[in-house]
Amino acid sequence: MSEMKKYKMYINGEWIESTDGEYFPSYNPATGEPWCYVAKGTAEDVDRAVQAAHHAFLHSSWANMTFTERGRLVRRLGELISARVDELANFETLDNGKLIREMRGQLSYLPEFFYYYAGLADKIHGKTLPIDKMDMFVFTSREPLGVVAAITPWNSPLYLTTLKLAPALVAGNTIVIKPSEVTSASLLELMKLVDEAGFPPGVINVVTGFGMPVGDSLTKHPLVRRIAFTGGPDSARHVVRNSGENFAQVSLELGGKSPNIVFEDANPDNAAMGIIAGIFGASGQSCVAGSRAFLHVDIYDKVMQKLVDRVSQIKIGDPLKNDTEMGPLATQAQLERVKQYVALGHEEGGKAVFGGKVPEHLEKGWYFEPTIFEHTDHSARITKEEIFGPVLSVIPFKDEKEVIQLANSTNYGLAAGIWVSDVAKAHRVAKAVNAGIVWVNTYRSISPIAPIGGSGLSGYGREGGYEAIHEYTQSKVVWVNT
């Protein structure tokens, strides 16, 4: 342990150990071995961070900073990230096992989110209200909320942090971030850039550690006014219960069981490639993973053949190598979960047409083959529950009405893909499908301008786009008797 890197937390502009001085290991999923140690935060550390953020919100130079200046700082942070993409990507790959080229791609686009929100900083305004009383002048303004808590999972650490951090800052809030215990390094590296950019102490704080006690005490802290949570449903229920103590606002970005619907007039090559990128990108560990493919019976064989042909060529292995196409799962627990779901798929009568096991040539690390299950109907649990791994369920359908009913037959509502040529049908199905994000003849496209979010078990609230500014501000109305 002595030779391995040890990360401290970042609170009030300082690097500090946890109050009890403990550290925990962070593992490299490609080897299953620890590669660094991270400070194990406590409830006292959370209180320290929230107090610092509260003080910064009310009393630091941040409190009186103009919106333009705040925007400039946020833009500066984006510029510093853009100069450090390779390094940050390397830390993310070491922590979560995602492909280095995927992380580089994601992180080189990340500054755009900072620039987008920086550009909105001086466009957050209220309106005058034409009240029907001559002697009254009435106007609204958008005010920051105060201290925001951001809780993130391990699959896209900096991207999912940015969706919270950038709008929260330009709106004038301060923030305490709790990264996943699986992936703390890249966020702590980012804090060096926060320092360099010149944010006043306390505006951005990071407390590392586990859901219990760090996430728990953060979400019950009376000074936290908003909780932006991305993760799984069990933790989300806990967060919502805690938020009730002090009526903090909450947004939940949870999982999904997203459908990719392929109609008979779709381009089969594009559809097959879209399905593969949708489910096997990030080894299936994406909230918007297109884990169900509904193929029209008239195009079924053709698309299925293309899926199997391409998937059988996917090169699995070391995520740090540029030519690797699929890396390991992020944790051993995740690997066990995938194995259990695959066993269940077999028990339920699904037919694995490809994959279904740990690759023979990879003895170390948490790898699993890209797996395709064929089902005759939509009754199996693996077609309804989020696996968060490289497992695709393929289901045939005969007509539009049937496939909409099937696509909407889970309790999730995050994303959907539609592969079709008929434009009218594309619009009808996009409207009918229960999803917060719909992609037509594309999948997993993102932009700072486009909001993200779902309904049902996928959570509520929106991240990204202008919507996020509303999520991080509240309206104030002022009546002036003239």
Ligand code: NAD
């Ligand atoms: P998780 O719920 O286990 O952990 C997420 C975060 O919550 C971590 O930081 C964790 O420490 C924290 N946490 C755990 N228990 C807590 C508690 N009691 N109180 C407060 N915080 C607590 O999820 P995970 O395994 O890290 O991530 C996988 C899940 O995240 C999947 O379900 C996936 O679909 C979802 N996800 C959603 C999106 C989206 O944008 N919709 C994006 C990525 C991942």
